Amino acid sequence: MNLNQEYDAIVVGTGITGGWAAKELCENGLKTLVLERGPMVEHIKDYKTMNDDVWDYELKGELSKEDKKKYHKQSRIGWAPKEDVKHFFVNDLDHPYVETKRFDWIRGYHIGGRSLTWGRQSYRWSDLDFEANKKDGIGVDWPVRYKDISPWYDKVEEYIGVSGQNLGLKHLPDGKFQPPMELNCVEQELQKVIPEKFDDGRLLTIGRVAHITDNKANIEGRQPCQYRNRCWRGCPFGGYFSSNSSTLPAAERTGNMTLRPNSIVYEVIYDDVAKKATGVKIIDAVTNEKLELNAKIIFLCASAMASVGILLQSKSERFPNGLGNDSDALGRGIMDHHYQLGASAKVDGHLDRYYKGRRPNGFYIPRFVNLDEKTKRKDYIRGFGYQGSASRENWTNAIAEMGYGANLKESILKPGEWQIGATGFGEFLPYDDNRVTLSKTEKDKWGLPQLDFDVEFKENEYNMREDIKKEIAAIFEAAGFKDIAVYDKATGPGLGIHEMGGARMGKDPKTSIVNNNNQIHSVPNVYVTDGAFMSSSSCVNPSLTYMAFTARAANHAAEQFKLGKFA
Template identity: 65%
Template sequence: MSKFYYNEEQDSYDAIVVGTGISGGWAAKELCENGLKTLVLERGPMVKHRDDYPTANMDPWDFPHAGQATREDIKQQEKQSRTGYTTSAASKHWFVNDLKHPYNEVKRFDWMRGYHVGGRSIMWGRHSYRWSDIDFEANKNEGIAVDWPVRYKDIAPWYDKVEKFIGVSGENLGLPQLPDGQFEPMMELNCVEDLFRGKVSEHFNGRAVTAGRVAHINSDKKFEGDGRVRCQFRNRCIRGCPFGGYFSSVSSTLPTAERTGNMTLRPDSIVHEIIYDPNTKKATGVKVIDRETKEEFEFKAKVIFLCASAIASTSILMQSKSDRFENGLGNDSGELGHNIMDHHFLAGASGKFDGFEDKYYKGRKPNGIYIPRFRNLGGDSNMKDFVRGYGYQGGAGRGNYEEMIAEASFGKEYKDAVLSPGGWSMGMTAFGEILPYHDNKMTLDYDKKDEWGLPTVTFDAEIKENELNMRKDMTDQAVKMLEKAGARDIEPYDRPYALGLGIHEMGTARMGRDPKTSVVNGNNQVHACKNVYVTDGAFMTSASCVNPSLTYMAFTARAVHHAAQELKKGNI
């Protein structure tokens, strides 16, 4: 993909996509395949599949300081370094410099950002799960926040489409809380994981242990993209995969969009405002600042897709002020920036297993086990002190089980204390749902601006009593399952958690039926400006307890289909 620079003769397009990550790549692909001339804008530099993965083939001894972060590294990523892994020499180049991209915290918020073509689709954890009607109906049934205007049947065909395209390995289980999908062969469990699976099934009615459903090709089937082949079991995914074994927009959706001849990609383009025409009640384009030259441009389009991430897309809407929208484009409800959600985790347990000294495994499997939600599903599963639920990710190995959990690969002190190299150990951490609290919010600070003259984000969000009660059960049940599986030296844990740490920011421009209580409608359109669609995590009305990226992709594909039909009808 060649780098495009502004050309006055090319200032108007059928569609504009802001962002090139999980959602932006899908928007670009679908719009281009629908025949729309599409401008894709990315605020960071170009990344080309294979050519721009500098550490992909490096071994531990190839890194200075054994790959450990230096004081200078930590100084550049002071907030992100709290997570323990963004400053790793293998992946620090994918995460932004906190000094160049500051933000503010009323309460701690761990905001991990990747500003480059491909966004966090290069570094994501790749777990890919469908929502069920239990998730889509929870708000309504419990009287929390607002009701989703869609149900599982509306999204199911789009889940099918996405899974078939990206390649998701997994096992169909027939569980109502975790719908089955279109899967590549499941990655095999190792001997201790298989033992654990049997013991949990034996002792805990209604609980299932399976392999994590991850966006990895696990067959010789041909997938669209840039020469994608099956996973090589290197487990260096966060560095960028030269084989395209896992899904990323740079190896898959963006090359597919480019092949249509309809995509124009412009990196180094910071979108900060949507231009609104009060006469037509539509957006006419976007305002852009060139990251390197700081020149300002405007690009026009018939339809705009915001896919810049939950926080960035909402920041753009907030900055898009006019006589019609004094508090930000589409903010008639006053909900813009509110209802920030994530998944709380780092609560669970680990233990050691005797035996199996003659057993090992081949390769470095890029995932471990998954235990689907088993709380508050009816009957004996219902809890008195919290609503919603959680699922576990984890794994067993002769080494560090946390290598199996992308979001938990840090905390060396804990690993060293609990795990003995050479012996079998197993651990798990639960990912729990956070409710959509109105007072969990982000705002813009116009007194503290970045180097492009744009306001910085301030976060004011925290977990509350429901999540704190859930964490006790997350820890207790992990211990009980390990006990029944025969583990010894079991160590429960509940580490400090702040929003953002799960890297699943959601909410801030939520979907709903009523313009008085939500920002976008059931087709992802801004209620009061129908040619602007928001299809990243910003539109989420609740959080479920499963990783959200597959849902973003499904909603994005569905929204593009809607936009293409509406354009043909002349409705937008």
């Protein structure tokens, strides 16, 4: 690359949103520099554990004592990192952060980011979500509604390949789906029982997941899912969507992308005279060399907390408290989803039934509380859904955020009785005092200030957690399942790996950071399109929404660029 070149755009990050920003900008003809703080990971070539089995590892996949020290915070997730996937998670000794209150920050720094290890569950928001803050008088009102984002959901779903079932639910909009994966016999039984036993509209469906299931589909050379359930290692078939298998190659094919790994962006450069951003400052992660790279447009897609950290470090005479931070909203309103609570149970019968393959997906029970007066709860607002699975081994196998499961040999040679389980994912409210700041004393190995998390669950969240446990137990009991065991593991926010907020979207520059097009209000040539822009959290997995907003913002930026607005 030419260090003196001024690019049309710089994209910071190569994960779910960075890949989409790169693709859309490059396909619109913009010469785009894509920066990633971690090393190169080339599709297929660098999926070094993609075909391994647990017996290929000395400790059957478990980390050594030395590695457990390196991944002491990443290991809070439980299901990772293990030996087969540790290279896709950060070394906590090299990447520390401060916890004024416990915050479980699970990260991966490499080309593709967490698009290689995400859970792939893909759900649309509805106006119930976009209007919630205004209705409840909490946080700031979203400046967009479902109709504004719907066509971009269409675009993203059709491109990445989302399998699922249309349900006709107003609060969980239908999408452009490939054929749904199949529920197994126990899940079908539960699907039948739920509407018979409950009159509040609750139901069960197969998860909507970013896996190609149509054997006739040909999405940029990707192939259908092979039901290996080794997705977190990198899929050599491209069966599930990742930046590496999809959007980054699309950007590369245009000839407009320059990709630079090992580039730690720590500041967006602001020109006080021109009153715009002119580029970014980076540290080369290998050589420690400091460089300045120039562009007319900046897209921050580094992941929510990392992007907030970059903005907080981007100080100038005009912005002494961080780029675009006229409102003092930067770093505030940090959210996640409830996680690691739910229930499991045993299921009698069906011992003559089994299933084929390792389905990388489970069932989904959409939100059924606080939808109307009939379903209103008195102790909390907003809602939750469940992800789960039934199996003849460990039900957590099919929950992307949970785990590897029971002994493989046992599950093949001697299937046990049927088991079922479900985990609740609930909404987290956007409190201003749940915030991240820059530490005044602690720095990382590159001399950059560490992020300091002061985030906690509050009364609404704790009350919701109680209902999450109660309702899933009631569902299993109504189905006649046995030995129901409710669980609620001690966690901090962050463990859902759906951290968001900190540069919220809003109409008013006095209370928000970015506008309805994801532009920083006071620096419109800087776009923030990862989870940092979220003004509320809904209860569904957020990545599909990040991608839709990113595609929309990138096309807006390209239009503005062609009109000469960023000259």
